[in-house]
Amino acid sequence: MKPKEKFDFFHDERVRSVFYQALIAAAVGWFVWSLVSNTAQNLEARGMHTGFGFLNVAAGFDSSFKLISNEAGVGTYGRIFFIGALNTLYVSALAIILSTMLGFFIGVMRLSSNWLVSKVALAYVEIFRNTPLLIQIIFWYIGVFSLLPRVKSSIDLSGGAEVLLLNNRGLYMPWPIPGDLLWLTGVAASIAVIAVVAFRRWAKNRQDKTGQTYPTFIVSAALLILLPGVVYFMTGMPLDWDIPKLEGFNFVGGASLPPSFMALLFALTIYHASYTAEMVRAGILSVNKGQHEAAKSLGLSNNRSMSLVIIPQAMPAIIPPMISNCMTTIKNSSLAIAIGYPDLVSLFMQTSLNQAGYAIELVCMTMAFYMVVSLIISWLMNIYNKRVQLVER
Amino acid sequence: MKLSTLFTLVVALAVMAAPISASAAGKTLDIVKKRGHLRCQVGTPSGGFYNLDAKGNWYGLDVAVCQAVAAAIFGDKNKVEFQSVSSQARFTALANGESDLLSRTATWTMSRDTQLGLDFLTPNFYDGQGFTVLKSSGITSAFQLKGAKVCVTTGTTSELNLADFSRANNLNITAVTFEDWNVRDDTYLKGGCDAVSIDKSSLAANIISFPKPDDHMILPETISKEPLGPAVRQGDSQWANIVRWSEFAMINAEELGVTSANVDKMRASSKNVDVRRMLGVEGNLNEGLGLSKDWAYNIIKQVGNYGENYEKYIGSGKGALGIDRKGTLNELWTNGGLMYSPPMR
Numbered sequence: 001m002k003p004k005e006k007f008d009f010f011h012d013e014r015v016r017s018v019f020y021q022a023l024i025a026a027a028v029g030w031f032v033w034s035l036v037s038n039t040a041q042n043l044e045a046r047g048m049h050t051g052f053g054f055l056n057v058a059a060g061f062d063s064s065f066k067l068i069s070n071e072a073g074v075g076t077y078g079r080i081f082f083i084g085a086l087n088t089l090y091v092s093a094l095a096i097i098l099s100t101m102l103g104f105f106i107g108v109m110r111l112s113s114n115w116l117v118s119k120v121a122l123a124y125v126e127i128f129r130n131t132p133l134l135i136q137i138i139f140w141y142i143g144v145f146s147l148l149p150r151v152k153s154s155i156d157l158s159g160g161a162e163v164l165l166l167n168n169r170g171l172y173m174p175w176p177i178p179g180d181l182l183w184l185t186g187v188a189a190s191i192a193v194i195a196v197v198a199f200r201r202w203a204k205n206r207q208d209k210t211g212q213t214y215p216t217f218i219v220s221a222a223l224l225i226l227l228p229g230v231v232y233f234m235t236g237m238p239l240d241w242d243i244p245k246l247e248g249f250n251f252v253g254g255a256s257l258p259p260s261f262m263a264l265l266f267a268l269t270i271y272h273a274s275y276t277a278e279m280v281r282a283g284i285l286s287v288n289k290g291q292h293e294a295a296k297s298l299g300l301s302n303n304r305s306m307s308l309v310i311i312p313q314a315m316p317a318i319i320p321p322m323i324s325n326c327m328t329t330i331k332n333s334s335l336a337i338a339i340g341y342p343d344l345v346s347l348f349m350q351t352s353l354n355q356a357g358y359a360i361e362l363v364c365m366t367m368a369f370y371m372v373v374s375l376i377i378s379w380l381m382n383i384y385n386k387r388v389q390l391v392e393r
Numbered sequence: 394m395k396l397s398t399l400f401t402l403v404v405a406l407a408v409m410a411a412p413i414s415a416s417a418a419g420k421t422l423d424i425v426k427k428r429g430h431l432r433c434q435v436g437t438p439s440g441g442f443y444n445l446d447a448k449g450n451w452y453g454l455d456v457a458v459c460q461a462v463a464a465a466i467f468g469d470k471n472k473v474e475f476q477s478v479s480s481q482a483r484f485t486a487l488a489n490g491e492s493d494l495l496s497r498t499a500t501w502t503m504s505r506d507t508q509l510g511l512d513f514l515t516p517n518f519y520d521g522q523g524f525t526v527l528k529s530s531g532i533t534s535a536f537q538l539k540g541a542k543v544c545v546t547t548g549t550t551s552e553l554n555l556a557d558f559s560r561a562n563n564l565n566i567t568a569v570t571f572e573d574w575n576v577r578d579d580t581y582l583k584g585g586c587d588a589v590s591i592d593k594s595s596l597a598a599n600i601i602s603f604p605k606p607d608d609h610m611i612l613p614e615t616i617s618k619e620p621l622g623p624a625v626r627q628g629d630s631q632w633a634n635i636v637r638w639s640e641f642a643m644i645n646a647e648e649l650g651v652t653s654a655n656v657d658k659m660r661a662s663s664k665n666v667d668v669r670r671m672l673g674v675e676g677n678l679n680e681g682l683g684l685s686k687d688w689a690y691n692i693i694k695q696v697g698n699y700g701e702n703y704e705k706y707i708g709s710g711k712g713a714l715g716i717d718r719k720g721t722l723n724e725l726w727t728n729g730g731l732m733y734s735p736p737m738r
Binding site: 259337340 | 481482484488504505508510538539540541542544547549550552556557560567568569577579580583584585626627628
């Protein structure tokens with residue numbers, strides 16, 4: 001018979017480990033708390049105001065570029081924070097999408113058997129990956145978008161119609177004003193999307209069962225364009241356009257993107273695409289050469305073997321570095337301050353800090369914003385990553 | 394874990410948790426004297442007010458205030474450590490005790506004076522915000538800037554002033570904000586903005602740096618009051634008095650005709666009681682400040698009076714901004730300006 005294990009509270013390993021973990025947690029908690037309370041106490045002692053009450057105070061200034069309306073002297077600092085956050089997310093989201101597309105393209109080009117194509121891709125990667133981003137941003141701003149013609153001699157991109165205009169103050173374009181019955185077109189578009197999803201699922205099932213393929217692309221495109229299009233024309237085209245017109249110093253009306261936005265978007269896209277290209281190249285090279293040969297021997301074309309065999313297997317190697325690339329894009333967008341794009345750092349940590357003070361609160365909020373966004377991205381990408389990782393057998 | 398390790402941990406934690414009270418305790422003058430030099434905060438180099446010469450020495454109108462305070466305390470204007478701090482960190486660096494004094498074209502406003510734990514002292518330069526435009530634009534008044542884009546620099550009160558001016562006059566001006574004034578000027582020169590708006594003293598210096606200065610002009614309107622002056626931490630009146638009266642001594646000296654060149658002669662032979670009191674020949678003005686009798690003499694001897702410094706750095710001196718003092722607010726009160734020192738008696 002085995003002797004019954006005696007439970008000794010003070011010498012039990014589990015009790016000990018819990019005890020020391022609790023001790024460490026308490027120590028860390030105590031340290032953080034003492035940092036915070038000391039700061040608060042010392043701020044108090046020096047007569048510096050603290051707290052987040054200033055967020056409800058009207059800010060006396062306005063942002064030159066904003067996605068939501070605001071008025072100087074009415075909008076609060078809280079709203080300024082929101083405007084800055086949206087501006088940051090807007091430019092970084094576009095930059096992430098565009099740089100991923102461009103990066104994939106360059107990365108595949110880099111592996112091309114055509115000498116010229118692969119060397120062009122190599123030159124692209126080496127040039128844009130090996131120069132500082134800040135210099136690239138300033139180059140695009142001062143060297144490209146500032147050199148566009150002045151307002152009075154704008155370039156007409158719409159070929160004489162004078163609706164799409166480009167000058168050194170930005171890109172001016174018409175903006176839709178929805179009419180009464182436009183919601184019907186919206187409903188039709190949603191139905192079309194649902195129909196496309198259902199149709200694709202059906203086509204895939206059929207292919208799994210019978211091996212027969214169906215021209216899904218043409219059918220989905222037709223559904224997506226025709227259904228909402230017909231409804232739109234039947235309801236009498238309920239959409240007007242607000243067209244930019246030259247009034248005084250500037251174009252008024254429509255929508256516009258400032259040159260600083262375009263310069264930042266270009267710089268971020270091109271810079272991060274060079275990193276994406278290298279990740280894609282590394283991912284593709286990590287797939288065993290035999291896979292490509294096997295796909296060929298099945299009679300798949302080069303394009304199909306790439307999209308059906310190689311890329312899906314390369315994804316598990318590509319996604320993890322892509323996560324950090326996305327997060328870096330968002331953080332790098334804070335370099336916008338150099339060229340006057342009103343992102344979060346510029347509006348909140350510069351202008352608001354200068355007008356309202358409250359340095360500690362403002363810096364903490366800005367840091368918290370970048371941290372939360374990065375964590376959300378990393379969480380979402382990890383979900384996606386788990387899905388592509390499961391492909392491995 | 395051994396008991397002794399645990400003990401060490403607890404002691405370490407207790408130390409960390411103890412209130413970390415920085416230099417708030419103790420009087421600033423005692424701290425400065427003990428340290429042996431003054432810590433004076435200026436900005437990143439900027440013409441006229443705080444700039445670096447070829448040897449790396451600071452000079453300028455705001456630098457002169459730092460030097461005057463050092464001369465008053467130590468009898469040596471060079472006992473200053475200059476701290477060049479970005480404009481975002483300037484007030485925090487002063488409030489937390491890193492700097493003893495801030496002298497860097499900071500605008501004295503009510504919110505800054507009352508909410509940031511600072512005390513602004515008497516202004517050493519009265520400025521105001523204005524606009525630069527191209528002469529060929531046909532604009533002759535700031536009120537014609539309806540719907541215009543105006544380039545400004547962040548880290549100043551100019552964004553707020555511009556927004557206020559636009560709002561008050563229904564002008565719908567868009568401010569394009571830059572961190573770097575080189576990029577701001579480049580944008581303006583290439584037509585990305587209709588005007589540049591900063592303090593008028595900077596506008597004058599700015600236009601000179603343009604490729605064709607004659608093509609640009611400063612509009613007549615001044616849209617804001619910008620009293621620029623030094624600031625100290627709140628709660629130490631003795632220290633505030635020392636800085637304030639160092640400034641006043643320079644203004645008073647100009648009014649009394651005492652300069653760095655004639656101060657020795659004046660001290661030895663002046664019959665004017667105001668001069669004699671200021672230079673410490675008579676009376677005990679130094680006692681309230683906790684300084685030696687020749688504190689004001691040292692300032693004037695080593696740094697000069699206000700007018701001398703103005704000419705040297707802002708007025709007609711070599712490498713100065715070239716802003717004529719005549720008819721401006723920076724004249725002595727006896728000439729119709731705002732530079733006024735309470736009597737030193």
